[in-house]
Amino acid sequence: MRVMVVGSGAREHALAWKLRQSPLVDALFVAPGNAGTAAIATNLPIRANDIPALADAAQQHGIDLTVVGPEDPLARGLADHFQDRGLLVAGPTAAAARIESSKAWAKEIMAAAGVPTAACRTYVDLDAALAAVRSAQPPIVVKADGLAAGKGVVVAATHAEAEAAVRDMLGAGTLGEAGRCVLIEECLTGQEVSLLAMTDGETIYPLLPACDYKRVGDGDTGPNTGGMGAYAPVPAVDAALQQEIVARIIEPTVTEMRRRGITYRGVLYAGLILTADGPKVLEFNCRMGDPETQVILPLLDGDLAALFDGVARRRLSDVPAPRWHDGAAVGVVLASGGYPGSYATGYPIHGLDRLPEDVIAFHAGTAMGDDGTVVTAGGRVLTLVARGPDISDARQRVYAAVPGVEFTDMAYRQDIALRETQPRAAARG
Structure with a gap:
């Protein structure tokens, strides 16, 4: 199978990293990719929103399956264009992607489906x-x-x-x-949780629940960002609650869209809040989350390519449901100083070759400098991820590795997943 991933962030690097492990994947391309994806795939210099050029490249390179990372090309009709040209894509059509591109329409869907929301x-x-x-x-x-x-x-x-x-x-x-x-x-109160699910419009496979951190500063201070870190799984979401979320939120939403003639093929991301009255939807997204993807995929014990192929062909039920490794994963975003405001780029990144074996560096805003070194090229530069037997251990491993990576004006939050370790520490006295 020849696979193309669309996008350039750490989410797309994580997708490529996991797809590369599949025995089904013979060749892997990323458009446009970054310095990290260049090490495991062939980068194609095509913007994620240049839909005709992406389709041309898919045909030229004999791509069997395209996986789309960001929401904007999906909202612009990438899946529709690819399907019109006979190309297989794991991602919703523009009509289905309205679940993210129009919050008002998403509310309408939820009201019709009886989905709890604000x-x-x-x-x-x-x-x-x-x-x-x-x-x-x-x-x-x-x-x-x-x-x-x-x-x-x-x-x-x-x-x-x-x-x-x-x-x-x-x-x-x-x-x-x-x-x-x-x-x-x-305004609803409670713990925020992300639950992503893969679906072909009929079969639904939930992924591990995750928590991300949107604000730039410790203690959830400062402006919102694309995400400064995440962890998975979420202790507050046990198997029973996950089943409830799928039954009360994910399934009715997919069913209501299908009732309207819209078959949802891709990843449906439910941004939830766990209120005193049960889980409610804050928003829906039409794709994998970033940085949630970076902590979910290292825990996946299975073939991501087979799952996405089942989604794209509307044969997800033929693919075994995802299995998961024991333990947890914690990811910390290393950002350019000043992000999400103005920031400088082009700084050399040191220490990537000296990271511990149990820590993964997923690249986002990186590029290859003229001398062959990796340099900063964006606001969120890297997501460092570590697995461990529990959240506390994974957190300790990833933060121990952070000082080993250096670039000018590097910034990061120091409290990712801290709230999950404090109750246990208090219980031990």
Whole structure:
């Protein structure tokens, strides 16, 4: 099987890393990839949003299966274009990807399917949205309807903050088309969890639950980012709760889309919050999560290529359900100083060749310098991941490895998965 992965982040490096282990995969390509994927696959210099060029490359290289990492090309119709040209792709059509590209439509699907989620109203008029904010009780959640690269959600502690967010989106148009419609939503409390599931529109295979950290600073301070770290599995989500989430959230959503003539083929990512009234949906995504993928795939004891092939061919039931290694995985993102604001790139990265064998470096914003060294080329540069018999051990291993990697202005959170180790420490006295 000749496989192409679309994307350039640590998620795509993790996908390529796991696909490379499959006996089914004879050749592996990543478009556009990064310095890490170049070591295990053939990078193709094609932007993830250049859909015609990606399809041309798939035909030229005899690609049997394409796996799509980021959401934007899916929302733009990559799967539709590939299918029209007779190319097999594991990813939802643009109609199905609306589950992420339009939060308002996702709410409509959830309401029709009876899926538990936060109460909200949708607005396109600035004055109406401001009136709704003024009548709401803080904290107030303001969401842009469309794709906003992780910048479309504001949890406002005061009316003034919520009003500023609404004015930015609907008034000033800071998010462009993504913010021309906004959702004013109740703020739910509880632990946030990501549950990803592979589906061909009928069969559903849940993956391990994971927790990610969106804010840039320790203690969940500072602005939101694409994700600063993650861990899996999640002790709060046992087998019974996972089964409940699939039955009450994932299955009804897939069924409701199918009822509307939309067959969902790909990974459906449910961003959840575990409230006192049970799990509720914060948002849906139409692809693998980043950085969740980086901690889920090292725990997968099975053939990722076979699973994605089953998804793409609508024959997932013919593939054994995923099995999992014992233990846990913890991932820490090493970022450029200043991220998610302005930052400099082009700094040499040292120490990657000296990492312990039990620590994996998944590349994101990296490139090959003129002298052949790996240099920084983005905001999130690397995700270091370690496995261990439990979360505490995996966390200790990955943080022990962090100082061995160096580049100018390197920044990272020091509290990834810490909350899962503190109760155990207290119990031991």
